[in-house]
Amino acid sequence: MGEGEGEEKMVMEISLRETYMGEGEEEGEGEGEEKMAIEISLRDFSKKLEEFAKERDWEQYHTPRNLLLAMIGEVGELSECFQWKGEVEKGLPNWEESEKEHLGEELSDVLLYLIRLSDICGIDLGDAAVRKIAKNAIKYPPKIS
Amino acid sequence: MGEGEGEEKMVMEISLRETYMGEGEEEGEGEGEEKMAIEISLRDFSKKLEEFAKERDWEQYHTPRNLLLAMIGEVGELSECFQWKGEVEKGLPNWEESEKEHLGEELSDVLLYLIRLSDICGIDLGDAAVRKIAKNAIKYPPKIS
Amino acid sequence: MGEGEGEEKMVMEISLRETYMGEGEEEGEGEGEEKMAIEISLRDFSKKLEEFAKERDWEQYHTPRNLLLAMIGEVGELSECFQWKGEVEKGLPNWEESEKEHLGEELSDVLLYLIRLSDICGIDLGDAAVRKIAKNAIKYPPKIS
């Protein structure tokens, strides 16, 4: 892991601290969050997004179907990243760095709306996903090698 | 595969076991696993899904555009949960328990393919999402109240 | 309902009958109905779908966002036709006849909800599409060869 990558993580941690770490931050977040930047859970994202909406007076718009359609808008933008490329290889070996950066943003947009939608529906997405993996494991048993 | 990774996997498996193998599973979930669920990061899911694909010999199918289209298939199923309902209230007060369970599964399916797609593209989704939140915070400054 | 509209409906019904009620229907389609198929415009489909909804008391469900989400559900099913196939060649040379038949149904489902959505929004889809082609022709001038 190069110098540059380390720096990037630090930037991320700083931005996390700036964004997350206003005074009066509840839930006992604190000095541990450097580690959190790496281990950030779906529930952490969920709380962050709730706060984000509150601070901007966006809660009025965050109904289930509004968020679902916003998420689908982002799925469309994600699809556009891949639309004229023909088959794409794992790891995106031929993509420009800027294209990968853009792809990361579109993947994130889908994720963030998905988390927010789940939260607004009263569904714990992390729990649900763990449960779904377990269900899939029964439905599709591993190959015996 | 290193020591550390083995340990992590154990935590994941324990949390899976706690959530699914307990008797009297549904509805009243034990307080133990709530703590475990918090620990599951996007990166944990990513590793779990990689393993899951390996054990079933599915890696050959997991190309970026295959996974993207599979994810869009799940977005379609998610949309179907909401399609004939008119406007839906936050918290889904009028939904049957079975409908909520089903919704949780569809939300999960989108999440799991999104994580897998990101991984196959070589993108750390958690990092990208943290970065995107920070970018959005600059683009949309909080309302001064 | 005027004279003209009645006549148009008859044409539609005849073309439906020709396509479906003929013996020896599948694969080898009669040359008669090819001409009929040409006659079916988006506006004919629109009228047919309105009638279809009326006869089934479905109009109450056909709000813009309900129809949009239903259409997205069908886009998901369309995506599933292509999801594990890797790159697909023009004309689908390696697809089973039953897969093509299924694909035709999913393409149709998207089309029919798209037409119905347009109609419910008060938009003439055919006119709009003609206008969009003209706009695109200006935006992307043909290559001079």
Add this chain to the structure above:
Amino acid sequence: MGEGEGEEKMVMEISLRETYMGEGEEEGEGEGEEKMAIEISLRDFSKKLEEFAKERDWEQYHTPRNLLLAMIGEVGELSECFQWKGEVEKGLPNWEESEKEHLGEELSDVLLYLIRLSDICGIDLGDAAVRKIAKNAIKYPPKIS
């Protein structure tokens, strides 16, 4: 029908003539196309789009999965038209004229990629849709009143 609407249709016809009516236009289109602007069929659109791609050397990009992803990109843009609006009434009574115009464009974009995708897959979308309506009519018999 007001003066303005008549004019708009004429503009459309002119643009159609301009776009469609280059010399060496095959298929015997001609003076009848004023009527065609109203009765334009899916097959007409299909031919027009094929021509459009040829003239721009775009055929190389028009593979089934490329077109599918492009269509999904447009479905995303269509969803964005509706995303923060809450429930929307039939006929869009509270929408600005410019919003309706934009919506018409997004509906058209989905339609045009859908038609092109069908064509590239070797599927006659109009025939398939007529067949699907007939199948649905059997699956969901009309209510007896």
